[in-house]
Amino acid sequence: MPVNLSAPRAESLHAVPGVRxxxxxxxxxxxxxxxxxxxxxxxxxxxxxxxxxxxxxxxPVQVCREHxxxxxxxxxxxxxxxxxxxxxxxxxxxxRATCVAAxxxxxxxxxxxxxxSTGVIMEPLPVDRIEKGLPAALADARPDHWLRAAxxxxxxxxxxxxxxxxxxxxxxxxxxxxxSKGAGMIRPxxxxxxxxxxxxxxxxxxxxxxxxxxxxEGSFNRVTVDGDTSTNDSFIVVATNKARHPVxxxxxxxxxxxxxxxxxxxxxxxxxxxxxxxxxxxxxxTVRVEGGRTAAECRQVAYAIAHSPLxxxxxxxxxxxxGRILAAVGYAGIExxxxxxxxxxxxxxxxxxxxxxxxxxxxxxxxxxxxxxxxTVRVALGRGEAFDQVWTCDFSHEYVTINAxxxx
Amino acid sequence: MPVNLSAPRAESLHAVPGVRxxxxxxxxxxxxxxxxxxxxxxxxxxxxxxxxxxxxxxxPVQVCREHxxxxxxxxxxxxxxxxxxxxxxxxxxxxRATCVAAxxxxxxxxxxxxxxSTGVIMEPLPVDRIEKGLPAALADARPDHWLRAAxxxxxxxxxxxxxxxxxxxxxxxxxxxxxSKGAGMIRPxxxxxxxxxxxxxxxxxxxxxxxxxxxxEGSFNRVTVDGDTSTNDSFIVVATNKARHPVxxxxxxxxxxxxxxxxxxxxxxxxxxxxxxxxxxxxxxTVRVEGGRTAAECRQVAYAIAHSPLxxxxxxxxxxxxGRILAAVGYAGIExxxxxxxxxxxxxxxxxxxxxxxxxxxxxxxxxxxxxxxxTVRVALGRGEAFDQVWTCDFSHEYVTINAxxxx
Numbered sequence: 018m019p020v021n022l023s024a025p026r027a028e029s030l031h032a033v034p035g036v037r038x039x040x041x042x043x044x045x046x047x048x049x050x051x052x053x054x055x056x057x058x059x060x061x062x063x064x065x066x067x068x069x070x071x072x073x074x075x076x077p078v079q080v081c082r083e084h085x086x087x088x089x090x091x092x093x094x095x096x097x098x099x100x101x102x103x104x105x106x107x108x109x110x111x112x113r114a115t116c117v118a119a120x121x122x123x124x125x126x127x128x129x130x131x132x133x134s135t136g137v138i139m140e141p142l143p144v145d146r147i148e149k150g151l152p153a154a155l156a157d158a159r160p161d162h163w164l165r166a167a168x169x170x171x172x173x174x175x176x177x178x179x180x181x182x183x184x185x186x187x188x189x190x191x192x193x194x195x196x197s198k199g200a201g202m203i204r205p206x207x208x209x210x211x212x213x214x215x216x217x218x219x220x221x222x223x224x225x226x227x228x229x230x231x232x233x234e235g236s237f238n239r240v241t242v243d244g245d246t247s248t249n250d251s252f253i254v255v256a257t258n259k260a261r262h263p264v265x266x267x268x269x270x271x272x273x274x275x276x277x278x279x280x281x282x283x284x285x286x287x288x289x290x291x292x293x294x295x296x297x298x299x300x301x302x303t304v305r306v307e308g309g310r311t312a313a314e315c316r317q318v319a320y321a322i323a324h325s326p327l328x329x330x331x332x333x334x335x336x337x338x339x340g341r342i343l344a345a346v347g348y349a350g351i352e353x354x355x356x357x358x359x360x361x362x363x364x365x366x367x368x369x370x371x372x373x374x375x376x377x378x379x380x381x382x383x384x385x386x387x388x389x390x391x392x393t394v395r396v397a398l399g400r401g402e403a404f405d406q407v408w409t410c411d412f413s414h415e416y417v418t419i420n421a422x423x424x425x
Numbered sequence: 426m427p428v429n430l431s432a433p434r435a436e437s438l439h440a441v442p443g444v445r446x447x448x449x450x451x452x453x454x455x456x457x458x459x460x461x462x463x464x465x466x467x468x469x470x471x472x473x474x475x476x477x478x479x480x481x482x483x484x485p486v487q488v489c490r491e492h493x494x495x496x497x498x499x500x501x502x503x504x505x506x507x508x509x510x511x512x513x514x515x516x517x518x519x520x521r522a523t524c525v526a527a528x529x530x531x532x533x534x535x536x537x538x539x540x541x542s543t544g545v546i547m548e549p550l551p552v553d554r555i556e557k558g559l560p561a562a563l564a565d566a567r568p569d570h571w572l573r574a575a576x577x578x579x580x581x582x583x584x585x586x587x588x589x590x591x592x593x594x595x596x597x598x599x600x601x602x603x604x605s606k607g608a609g610m611i612r613p614x615x616x617x618x619x620x621x622x623x624x625x626x627x628x629x630x631x632x633x634x635x636x637x638x639x640x641x642e643g644s645f646n647r648v649t650v651d652g653d654t655s656t657n658d659s660f661i662v663v664a665t666n667k668a669r670h671p672v673x674x675x676x677x678x679x680x681x682x683x684x685x686x687x688x689x690x691x692x693x694x695x696x697x698x699x700x701x702x703x704x705x706x707x708x709x710x711t712v713r714v715e716g717g718r719t720a721a722e723c724r725q726v727a728y729a730i731a732h733s734p735l736x737x738x739x740x741x742x743x744x745x746x747x748g749r750i751l752a753a754v755g756y757a758g759i760e761x762x763x764x765x766x767x768x769x770x771x772x773x774x775x776x777x778x779x780x781x782x783x784x785x786x787x788x789x790x791x792x793x794x795x796x797x798x799x800x801t802v803r804v805a806l807g808r809g810e811a812f813d814q815v816w817t818c819d820f821s822h823e824y825v826t827i828n829a830x831x832x833x
Binding site: 071072073100102103105107108137139140141243244245246247248324325326327330333334336338339340341343344345346347348349351352354355356357359369371372373374412413414416417418420 | 754
């Protein structure tokens with residue numbers, strides 16, 4: 018059961034002018050499953066992306082990087098059931114074949130197509146099934162198919178993830194809609210498993226790489242489920258340039274910052290949705306670390322807490338066994354950290370002070386917070402002014418069940 | 426159920442001349458439990474130790490460091506049920522009070538006593554119970570109480586861990602006997618939760634710090650259960666200097682190297698026993714990484730594999746979902762790693778070659794190995810001559826059960 022997250026209603030997802038989406042059942046791994054999704058972009062769309070830093074990055078990620086560098090992207094093809102990762106040279110050939118097949122049907126060049134794959138690693142991608150499924154996916158293409166797309170890219174996700182909002186940019190109504198997927202192998206390093214965010218705003222195409230990077234930094238790059246960085250993490254931002262406002266030429270003008278802020282909000286919802294639907298998750302946890310010398314060291318401590326199996330199982334048990342959090346702070350790798358300056362809060366409850374138990378802390382107060390479905394852990398390092406935060410979930414029996422049975 | 430590990434027979438554990446051990450039930454956390462252990466060392470024993478690098482190191486670890494620097498150690502007091510970690514200044518006061526109480530009964534100085542604590546973090550240490558329990562522990566002291574000591578330091582361990590052997594050093598029979606404890610919060614960084622190794626060999630006292638460090642590096646510093654580095658890791662090496670052979674003045678002479686080799690073997694058995702009894706473990710896994718530029722980078726990759734919840738749950742399921750291992754290799758943090766050079770073996774089975782599936786690999790071969798209780802994962806990085814290895818276990822439902830229920 019995802020934590021305070023339910024499937025969106027199709028009506029709540031605004032269509033983005035310039036984007037059409039089609040979904041098909043191609044039988045890639047199992048029959049009768051929406052497993053092939055195609056995004057069609059009108060001419061003139063600007064696209065930016067960030068990808069996994071896993072050195073074992075999947076073949077489609079390598080092809081995406083090449084094609085994005087050329088620009089003028091017109092389509093994205095996403096399959097589930099197979100990650101096309103750990104597949105060597107043959108995997109690259111198959112990822113390119115996917116682009117060729119889509120390009121032929123769309124009458125564009127193969128370099129104008131971005132391929133994405135997600136699913137089991139180290140199995141050959143069944144390109145023939147993708148080729149056979151593409152005509153149906155294209156025939157299905159419509160602007161209002163965002164919910165279908167969110168369903169089409171699911172793997173171990175239990176709910177489709179899609180968010181949408183509209184903002185005013187210099188007098189024009191601009192739409193931002195996005196989808197994401199992922200529930201396990203989640204510790205994005207550049208981006209998450211798969212995230213797609215589109216707007217009809219007019220943005221100078223040269224800004225898209227920076228925009229994609231900054232949005233990922235504030236959203237997908239701050240979530241973790243199990244600390245396993247995927248081979249296929251991809252986050253794509255599309256601006257179709259259809260809205261009727263002056264072109265945004267910088268993210269630092271009032272209009273640019275406002276648009277970016279609204280896009281970040283949707284990206285964050287998409288990223289947090291992945292944690293809420295984290296494999297086996299029963300709780301949504303914000304880990305905020307402040308008082309560090311740099312944001313990077315705050316992040317390092319936050320991830321140590323967020324990745325600790327002992328901390329995560331304590332959250333699952335609603336057990337305020339909070340010494341486990343202090344232990345994780347201690348092994349986070351900050352060599353000159355002084356434990357005598359550490360403060361620990363659980364929501365409003367002041368648990369530890371000066372590195373030891375707060376004399377006024379009462380176990381029942383910790384217990385009360387631990388039973389909530391949404392909890393904020395706040396650690397103050399007492400050595401500077403920087404802060405950062407990450408979002409994670411607890412670690413339950415269900416996680417083991419899901420991952421011990423995934424392929425069967 | 427521990428993996429191919431059972432309780433030792435008391436007769437298999439050789440007494441070490443110069444060491445007596447007493448155990449008592451002090452009711453530190455629960456009644457009717459052996460929770461207080463005392464080691465008494467004859468005058469002339471040399472002692473070395475290595476301790477956790479967790480910045481949140483426990484109060485007794487801080488006191489041990491101070492006392493070891495002075496030398497002439499005559500007793501070690503170990504309690505379970507309470508880690509005296511995350512306890513601030515008050516924790517230091519209580520650790521010192523433990524030393525004072527033991528010193529008074531033994532007629533030595535408090536600085537000649539080393540304190541050790543293991544158990545729940547962030548609770549005040551009940552020193553009064555330790556004080557009341559000490560006379561019974563001292564009255565119990567005998568040279569042949571190694572098995573009782575191994576039982577006395579257990580927390581979530583399911584079997585006592587003790588190993589012993591005798592070797593010839595320049596014509597004299599030398600005894601090496603040790604105990605360890607630990608099952609969760611195990612990713613030692615200098616040493617494990619608690620390990621004690623004693624020999625009656627005659628060793629120049631100045632060699633003990635180096636000896637303790639090198640033994641830890643080849644044993645406790647190469648195991649992990651859950652990646653959580655404890656606040657209390659301590660590994661202590663005692664040489665009582667009772668054996669009748671010329672004093673060893675270097676670890677690099679034939680006699681010095683032979684003794685160190687034998688001690689390393691016992692230390693490794695003690696360290697591996699912790700993994701075999703790892704919380705919820707059903708399999709014992711050796712992760713060997715070779716072909717690296719440095720041993721450090723091999724270790725980095727080995728730990729990435731050994732800590733991956735996805736890899737560990739796949740082992741639990743006996744599912745050869747081996748792409749998860751490649752993904753962990755990829756995110757281990759070696760920035761210029763070339764996936765095209767990676768080879769992966771599961772015992773004798775060649776699973777992946779040049780970063781992709783080995784064409785001759787058959788799933789049933791992977792399945793056969795995955796069903797074993799002892800498995801070696803071997804990764805070749807293809808970029809140098811260095812290698813290293815770590816030992817770990819799988820990740821099961823039982824781990825979640827144990828850690829969600831530990832305090833209740």
